[in-house]
Amino acid sequence: RAKDLGRNSYQLYTPAMNARSFERLSMEASLRHALSRHEFTLVYQGKIDLNSGRMSGVEALARWRHPEMGLVSPVEFIPLAENMGLISEIGAWVLKAACRQCQSWHELGLPRVRMAVNVSTLQFREGDVVELVKQALDESGLPPQYLELEITESVLMQRVEENAQVLQELRAMGIHISIDDFGTGYSSLSYLKRMPIDALKIDRSFVNDITEDGDGAAIVSTIINLAHNLKLRAVAEGVETQEQADFLRERGCDEIQGFLVSRPVSGEDLVSLFDRNLL
Numbered sequence: 348r349a350k351d352l353g354r355n356s357y358q359l360y361t362p363a364m365n366a367r368s369f370e371r372l373s374m375e376a377s378l379r380h381a382l383s384r385h386e387f388t389l390v391y392q393g394k395i396d397l398n399s400g401r402m403s404g405v406e407a408l409a410r411w412r413h414p415e416m417g418l419v420s421p422v423e424f425i426p427l428a429e430n431m432g433l434i435s436e437i438g439a440w441v442l443k444a445a446c447r448q449c450q451s452w453h454e455l456g457l458p459r460v461r462m463a464v465n466v467s468t469l470q471f472r473e474g475d476v477v478e479l480v481k482q483a484l485d486e487s488g489l490p491p492q493y494l495e496l497e498i499t500e501s502v503l504m505q506r507v508e509e510n511a512q513v514l515q516e517l518r519a520m521g522i523h524i525s526i527d528d529f530g531t532g533y534s535s536l537s538y539l540k541r542m543p544i545d546a547l548k549i550d551r552s553f554v555n556d557i558t559e560d561g562d563g564a565a566i567v568s569t570i571i572n573l574a575h576n577l578k579l580r581a582v583a584e585g586v587e588t589q590e591q592a593d594f595l596r597e598r599g600c601d602e603i604q605g606f607l608v609s610r611p612v613s614g615e616d617l618v619s620l621f622d623r624n625l626l
């Protein structure tokens with residue numbers, strides 16, 4: 348950034364950069380009001396148990412319906428929200444909405460699935476996650492064993508002692524924890540062993556080259572074995588083809604998630620996927 352270069356340095360300024368920074372500024376301005384204008388929504392993607400073929404869980408994924416830009420991806424607005432100090436508020440909304448949705452499926456008499464919610468680095472570090480989780484469960488009536496938090500590897504490996512403490516508290520409440528995008532960070536195996544977690548979610552970049560002759564197959568098999576040796580479940584994300592699913596089943600992976608079974612869909616659309624063999 349130009350600012351980092353110091354007062355006396357110059358940076359070339361192009362119309363394209365101008366347009367980009369303008370877009371960014373206007374996005375920031377509207378992000379500030381997005382919550383109060385009810386522009387956030389959640390979509391859901393099933394996690395399928397490779398043994399039963401049934402949906403065993405669901406991941407909530409945030410979407411921002413921008414009035415002019417249309418659907419904005421969380422890959423864009425989550426980092427922005429973090430920079431703007433809005434992540435705690437948005438994260439709280441996501442958690443509460445997801446718990447409410449899950450409890451209402453249970454109340455409809457649908458097979459009981461667990462709801463997974465992504466928690467960002469900053470939210471985990473700065474917010475009182477334990478208190479927020481208590482509130483969300485309380486308000487929705489969802490029993491804690493039906494809530495799972497997905498935390499990325501990099502978050503977990505920073506401030507290990509403090510994080511392990513927070514995770515212990517969540518675990519003691521009955522909540523499940525999984526490590527998201529596993530394999531992309533730098534987990535220390537000895538830390539991993541000490542973390543109170545339930546599952547490793549294999550990053551989709553590895554799943555993606557299972558069937559090419561890249562290193563994907565070896566890495567995926569290794570992570571599945573690692574998970575099982577640590578008595579954790581192995582979940583593969585980004586499964587798009589039958590070949591990938593077959594490979595994963597053969598290697599003993601527990602659950603898969605990906606476009607092969609379903610794209611992330613609205614809460615209403617997800618209902619048709621309950622109670623069916625999806626494999």
Ligand code: C2E
Pocket residue numbers: 392407408409420421422425438441465466467497527528551584585586587604605606607611
């Ligand atoms: P993630 O938690 O690893 O979620 C998986 C992402 O992969 C989702 O992207 C999902 O739509 C996409 N995906 C699922 N199946 C497939 C597939 O078969 N092929 C491919 N190519 N992609 C697939 P999405 O919804 O854009 O979310 C991106 C990331 O944004 C998430 O990655 C998560 O880290 C973050 N995110 C999403 N919702 C939230 C939220 O509520 N809070 C926070 N803090 N982060 C969120």
Ligand code: MG
Pocket residue numbers: 406465497527
């Ligand atoms: Mg996730």
Ligand code: MG
Pocket residue numbers: 527528548550584
């Ligand atoms: Mg993931």
Ligand code: MG
Pocket residue numbers: 528550551584
């Ligand atoms: Mg991912």
